[in-house]
Amino acid sequence: MTLHDQDEEIVDAELVEDGELVRAALAPRLLIDRHTVLRPGERIPTSDNPGPGYTERDLYLNEATAKALKEAEEVESPQRRTAMGLFEAWCAEQGQVAKPCTTKTYTEYAHHLMERGLKVSTIKNYMSLIRSSMPPGKKPDPSLYLLLLGRYRRKNKRALRRKEAFPITLPYLVPMMKKAEADNRPIGWRDSAMLAFGYRFLGRSVEDVDLDIEDVTVLDDMVLVWLAEDMTHKGEEQTLYLHDREDLQLVFRMRRWLDYLAEQGITSGPVFREVKRNGSIPSSETRAKRATKRGDYLRPQTVNDRVKLWFAAADLKTDGRPVSSHGLRAGGATDLGMNEATNEELELAGRWKKGSRIPRERYVRPVKNAKADPFKKVPTHNPDAQTQE
Known part of the structure; x- marks a missing residue:
């Protein structure tokens, strides 16, 4: 195709003056996801009509509530502190964000625990504590780590053994x-x-x-x-x-x-x-x-x-x-x-x-x-007795 041929393909064109070009208006965007629930007669929220207009007063906690929340977060279980402390230290070494962490970071840390040869029950406990420590709505997806754990379980039978405490009777x-x-x-x-x-x-x-x-x-x-x-x-x-x-x-x-x-x-x-x-x-x-x-x-x-x-x-x-x-x-x-x-x-x-x-x-x-011995029912073998018979 020649340049002349290309020009001939332009049809229904119109010249306009500068400033007359107008961008086509975009349709309003729906502001919904799979968690949206509407009541009969309630309008679907869109980018043109998003609903209530929130201000900083709707977002920032007051000082008393923020202090109480901080104290509540500090009074957490020793197990959670240990799990998060180890996770945060590992993230710092890897140059990754610990909280909120990505699913990639979460999965890699689980693999790190597996490489250390920890018990399956220990790994599951640590990963559960870490995941529940993340902010609401920002918890990592555990499916990938559980896939790795299933493989780890099959290849490391000793990792299934529970560490039981000696009973102090x-x-x-x-x-x-x-x-x-x-x-x-x-x-x-x-x-x-x-x-x-x-x-x-x-x-x-x-x-x-x-x-x-x-x-x-x-x-x-x-x-x-x-x-x-x-x-x-x-x-x-x-x-x-x-x-x-x-x-x-x-x-x-x-x-x-x-x-x-x-x-x-x-x-x-x-x-x-x-x-x-x-x-x-x-x-x-x-x-x-x-x-x-x-x-x-x-x-x-x-x-x-x-x-x-x-x-x-x-x-x-x-x-x-x-x-x-x-x-x-x-x-x-x-x-x-x-x-x-x-x-x-x-x-x-x-x-x-x-x-x-x-x-x-x-x-x-x-x-x-430990006390049961079914072989107690078996008589002790006495070769002399057989000889006498």
């Missing part, structure tokens, strides 16, 4: 309590009460250290505990009746510790607190300087450390499973299960969800399996 618990209070010091009184309570309460260590004096009533034969809620009963208050036992001496140990706190002028706030070497209790002001997040409340890790200390001090041995504060909960459940407690009684004592398989499968069955 009464034969282990009683020597630990006696060792703790052997020197008759306040810190030993606290620890023996904490051990007895942890076993009978069947609580998680965070529940033990979050307990307030106002929520505990010590009677002559039992300890009453009021709970606003727990991990499996959100928004459901409970009153627990912890009956005492001769070998546990829960009432004596809790009363001795609470009476000592009262002598120090402490009748409210956390039950279990820091004790100095001289036996005194640090003031709230002193604790606030060193424990900026927990204040007067002990860290759950403190319970863990004291359990390990007194287990070793009592010269006790495990079957290879690690000693931790969770062993108190495991020990109580194991003692119940091994002494014919029903499923309902186990669930009630440990506040597990109705129908939960955890107490039976994790605490009772392993002990019964």
Whole structure:
């Protein structure tokens, strides 16, 4: 085609003066997505009619609300702080944004955990905590990481093995309590009460250290505990009746510790607190300087450390499973299960969800399996007896 031919293809053209060209008006854009819900008669929002006109006053929090929100974010679980701390450190090394993170960053971090050879349950817990820490509407897509995890699970069978705590049953618990209070010091009184309570309460260590004096009533034969809620009963208050036992001496140990706190002028706030070497209790002001997040409340890790200390001090041995504060909960459940407690009684004592398989499968069955030996039914082979025949 020649230039002349191209010119001949122009038809219906019209010359206009400068400034007469007008851009065609664009149709209004619909401001909807898959979450849009309209009521009968309500107009579909468009770019020409977007709806209410928001100002800065509709977007910025006032100072009081912003402060309260910041404090609420700081009072998060130790597990979440650990997971996010590790994730943020890794993101800093990689030069990537940690919060809110992209799906790509989220997936790569999961692969990083797999390359470290972590347990499947640990990886899933970390990734769940990280994802739930992201702002609303900005959570990463977990489908890619779960695809990698499925492959990792198939190729690394050892990564499926759970890390179970050694159950601290009464034969282990009683020597630990006696060792703790052997020197008759306040810190030993606290620890023996904490051990007895942890076993009978069947609580998680965070529940033990979050307990307030106002929520505990010590009677002559039992300890009453009021709970606003727990991990499996959100928004459901409970009153627990912890009956005492001769070998546990829960009432004596809790009363001795609470009476000592009262002598120090402490009748409210956390039950279990820091004790100095001289036996005194640090003031709230002193604790606030060193424990900026927990204040007067002990860290759950403190319970863990004291359990390990007194287990070793009592010269006790495990079957290879690690000693931790969770062993108190495991020990109580194991003692119940091994002494014919029903499923309902186990669930009630440990506040597990109705129908939960955890107490039976994790605490009772392993002990019964270890003791069961079907080959006991087989007579011992005696070659001499065969010769005589």
